[in-house]
Structure formats: C-alpha cells, structure tokens
Amino acid sequence: MTIKELKPTCVWQIFDEITKVPRPSGKLDKIRAWLVDFAKKHNLEYKVDEVGNVAMFRPAAPGFENKKAVVLQGHMDMVAEKAASSNHNFDTDPIETIIDGEWVRANNTTLGADDGMGLAIALAAITDPDIKCGPMEALATVDEETGLTGASNIKADMLQGDYLLNLDSEDDGVITVGCAGGLVSIFKFNYKEIDAPADRLYFQINFAKFHGGHSGQDIDKGFASATKLIARLLCTLGIDFTLARIDSGNLHNAIAFTAETVIGIKPEDKERLAVAFNQFKADIENEYHVTEKAFEMTCKSVDAPAKAIDPDTACRVLMAAFAAPHGVASMSMEIKGLVETSTNLASIKMRGNQLVLESFSRSAVESRKYELVQQIETVMRLAGADEIIREGGYQGWEPRMDSNLLKLAVNSWEKLYGVKPVVEAIHAGLECGLFLKAAPHMEMISYGPTLQDVHSPAERCHIPAVQKGWDFTVELLKEIATL
Numbered sequence: 001m002t003i004k005e006l007k008p009t010c011v012w013q014i015f016d017e018i019t020k021v022p023r024p025s026g027k028l029d030k031i032r033a034w035l036v037d038f039a040k041k042h043n044l045e046y047k048v049d050e051v052g053n054v055a056m057f058r059p060a061a062p063g064f065e066n067k068k069a070v071v072l073q074g075h076m077d078m079v080a081e082k083a084a085s086s087n088h089n090f091d092t093d094p095i096e097t098i099i100d101g102e103w104v105r106a107n108n109t110t111l112g113a114d115d116g117m118g119l120a121i122a123l124a125a126i127t128d129p130d131i132k133c134g135p136m137e138a139l140a141t142v143d144e145e146t147g148l149t150g151a152s153n154i155k156a157d158m159l160q161g162d163y164l165l166n167l168d169s170e171d172d173g174v175i176t177v178g179c180a181g182g183l184v185s186i187f188k189f190n191y192k193e194i195d196a197p198a199d200r201l202y203f204q205i206n207f208a209k210f211h212g213g214h215s216g217q218d219i220d221k222g223f224a225s226a227t228k229l230i231a232r233l234l235c236t237l238g239i240d241f242t243l244a245r246i247d248s249g250n251l252h253n254a255i256a257f258t259a260e261t262v263i264g265i266k267p268e269d270k271e272r273l274a275v276a277f278n279q280f281k282a283d284i285e286n287e288y289h290v291t292e293k294a295f296e297m298t299c300k301s302v303d304a305p306a307k308a309i310d311p312d313t314a315c316r317v318l319m320a321a322f323a324a325p326h327g328v329a330s331m332s333m334e335i336k337g338l339v340e341t342s343t344n345l346a347s348i349k350m351r352g353n354q355l356v357l358e359s360f361s362r363s364a365v366e367s368r369k370y371e372l373v374q375q376i377e378t379v380m381r382l383a384g385a386d387e388i389i390r391e392g393g394y395q396g397w398e399p400r401m402d403s404n405l406l407k408l409a410v411n412s413w414e415k416l417y418g419v420k421p422v423v424e425a426i427h428a429g430l431e432c433g434l435f436l437k438a439a440p441h442m443e444m445i446s447y448g449p450t451l452q453d454v455h456s457p458a459e460r461c462h463i464p465a466v467q468k469g470w471d472f473t474v475e476l477l478k479e480i481a482t483l
C-alpha cells in the first residue's frame with residue numbers, strides 16, 4: 001500500500017505529489033512551478049507575488065456570491081533534516097514515504113507534512129466540486145521555517161478573504177487563536193582592553209547543563225537563565241574583581257543554558273570567593289530544585305589571562321544584565337494560563353572591543369511588546385550603552401474569543417466529533433500575526449492534523465487525524481457558507 005491509497009484519497013494524492021517535489025526552505029522554485037501548474041490544470045486563477053508566495057482563487061459557487069470569502073493557507077517550504085546515515089539529497093530527491101501503523105513517516109528524513117499536509121488540505125478543498133461556498137483562496141507562503149519571509153512581505157491583494165484558515169498547527173482537536181509577536185534587542189557597550197592585573201588570582205566560573213528551552217513556549221516553565229544567573233552572581237559577589245572574560249547564552253530565541261566567566265581577585269579574597277560561590281550554588285539548587293536537576297556550577301583556578309575588560313564598562317554591563325527584565329511580564333486575561341508578554345535576556349558576548357547583550361521580547365499585544373522593549377532599553381541607556389538596535393520585529397495575533405469564525409469552528413468540531421475542541425493561543429510566532437498586518441479585518445484560526453517530531457527525521461503524520469482534519473475543513477466551509 002502507498003500513501004496515495006490512504007483516506008481521504010483527495011488529500012493524500014495531493015500530498016503524495018507534493019512529497020515528490022524538492023522544497024527545502026530557500027529553494028522553492030520547483031514547488032512554486034508545481035503550484036502554478038496545479039492552478040493551471042484546475043483552471044484556477046493564480047498570482048505569484050514578489051517574494052514568491054502563490055495564491056489561487058476559486059470564485060463563489062452559483063448562489064453563494066454574497067457569502068464570506070475564505071483563505072486556506074499553508075507554507076510551501078519544509079525543514080530539510082536527515083539522519084547521519086541518510087544519503088538523501090533535499091535539492092533533487094523526492095521524499096520517500098513509509099506507512100508505519102497509524103503513521104506516515106519518511107525514510108530517515110523529515111517528512112515535510114509540516115506543512116505539506118496543510119497545503120494538501122487547502123488544494124484538495126479548492127478543487128473539490130462538492131464544497132459549495134463563497135469565494136475560496138488557497139495560499140502557499142514561502143520560507144515560514146526560516147524567518148517567516150513570505151508572510152512578512154505579503155500584500156493585501158494576496159489575501160482575498162474575510163476568514164483565514166492557517167493549516168500549520170500540529171495537534172488534532174486543537175484550534176489556535178492567537179500567537180505572540182517578537183522583537184530582538186541588541187545592546188552594545190564599547191570597552192577598553194586593559195592588561196589583566198598580574199597581582200591577582202584568576203578563577204574560571206562555569207555554569208552548564210541548565211535546562212534551557214524555547215524562549216517563548218518555555219518562558220513560564222521555571223527554568224533558570226544562565227545569563228541572568230551569571231550577572232546575578234557577579235553583581236552580588238561583594239568582592240572586588242577584574243572581569244577578564246564573559247560568554248553567556250547563545251541564540252536569542254533560546255533560554256541560556258550555559259555561561260562562563262573569568263575573574264581576577266585579590267589573593268586575600270580567595271576564601272571569600274569560595275564561600276560566596278558555594279552559598280550562591282546552594283541558593284540556586286534550592287530555588288530551582290523542581291525544574292533544574294542536572295545543572296553544574298564550577299569555580300576553578302586558572303592562569304592569569306593577558307587582557308581584561310576595563311572595570312567601569314564591566315561593572316555597567318553586569319549591572320544592566322542583572323537589572324534588565326527577564327521572564328514573564330504579563331499573563332493573558334483572555335485565555336487562562338497563556339503568557340501574554342515576556343522577554344528572554346539571551347546572551348552576553350565579547351565581540352571585538354564590545355560587550356554585546358541580546359534579548360528577545362514577545363507579546364500578543366503590540367503595545368505591550370514595545371513597553372517591555374522600551375523598559376529594557378531604558379535600563380541599558382542608564383547603564384550607558386553605546387548602541388541600541390531593534391531587529392527582526394514581527395507582529396502578534398491577539399486572541400479574540402468572541403470571533404465569529406471561532407464560534408463556527410467550535411460548533412463544526414463539536415457537531416462532527418461530539419466534543420469541544422481545545423481552543424488555545426501560543427506564546428510563539430505564527431504567520432497569522434503577519435497576515436493581520438496586511439489584512440487587519442481578517443478573522444483567523446489555525447489547526448491541522450497531528451504531526452509529531454516535526455523538524456527532525458522522526459517527523460510523522462497521524463493518518464486518522466488527516467481524515468478528521470479534512471472532514472472538519474469541509475464542514476467548516478459549509479458552515480461559513482450558511483452565514
């Protein structure tokens with residue numbers, strides 16, 4: 001049996017074709033040509049915009065001209081990951097699909113059901129003559145996986161609808177109604193390199209094996225930030241020291257799980273350092289005994305380095321890092337348990353003759369995001385930052401529990417499956433927020449059949465969930481057509 005024979009065949013046949021077309025992020029010419037071909041073959045009007053997004057349009061069925069217009073949307077790129085043992089070439093080879101019980105997976109590569117399955121559902125719907133409804137659009141965006149490029153650059157003419165169904169969620173029975181926007185802040189402090197005082201004893205302090213995690217989805221899980229901890233230790237040490245080196249955290253969208261510093265102290269303070277360090281370690285073990293079970297903190301004597309950071313700049317940067325907000329800033333009043341606004345103080349790095357701090361702030365509410373960003377900037381300004389940079393900002397999607405589309409979606413799900421779907425929002429980015437920027441009037445939901453281990457060679461798609469997701473899509477389109 002091949003996936004073409006799985007049910008619903010209208011969806012799996014299209015998915016099967018999609019898996020044969022190479023489409024790693026950034027290399028989308030082939031899949032774009034395939035999509036244009038698909039539109040032509042089915043006599044659908046289509047449009048390709050400047051960044052390469054493809055939209056196909058189907059007019060309303062006779063008698064449905066005044067009904068709401070619906071956009072079904074997925075992204076055309078996929079994450080290209082393979083096992084070390086695989087010879088797969090993502091630029092040229094089709095994905096080899098394998099039916100494994102209730103699941104479809106690939107042969108040691110990502111499957112690309114994220115978001116090939118979303119696209120397949122959109123294309124199956126727009127070509128299904130049995131669905132009688134208002135105008136329909138299928139929209140395939142580019143490079144969702146590498147910076148949301150397609151959605152960021154979309155214009156209103158590519159979003160011809162009242163409602164948008166984003167088919168890029170991965171949990172059967174869950175409807176997503178909100179996401180967070182984000183903004184990276186970068187702070188640069190120029191420092192003077194000085195000769196490391198030779199009359200000092202030098203110690204290397206290492207924090208390792210903290211849990212870390214996603215800077216949005218995990219920000220309320222109680223994990224420690226190694227960047228915050230290293231700043232806290234050095235600011236509260238109570239011992240005069242020379243900062244020779246600091247390197248903390250890494251990616252702006254990950255909670256820092258390692259940090260390292262080298263400091264020089266007066267020989268007579270050696271014992272005090274040992275006591276203060278051990279006390280700090282004991283405090284952290286106590287504070288994080290629930291969430292951080294594996295971390296390591298070490299302090300060991302090292303040779304004197306040649307150079308160090310001038311004490312004034314070192315002091316200002318460490319105090320700024322200690323004082324800067326980190327973690328949850330506010331919770332949603334619309335959805336219980338959802339983080340609305342947060343920030344992650346990600347890293348402190350030495351680059352050239354600069355100390356560079358990075359933080360990443362998120363919120364579903366734009367003004368809240370900027371409030372937090374400005375707060376952090378204020379701290380950095382007080383500390384005398386030489387450069388303050390905002391980068392890669394994108395808009396969030398505020399959950400609206402009173403949306404008409406959401407009501408129809410909940411009813412449709414309940415009608416089909418006898419239970420209410422879970423309605424949630426995520427504290428991470430989705431393309432939907434960016435669509436809102438181009439088409440602020442649109443109501444949106446995001447859903448999709450269950451996928452597991454996406455972005456890895458273990459990625460798999462749950463076969464029964466595809467049938468459910470398809471039936472739900474058809475039912476919802478019919479419901480919308482009754483409005």
Ligand SMILES: [Zn+2]
Pocket residue numbers: 075114115144168
């Ligand atoms: Zn995706």
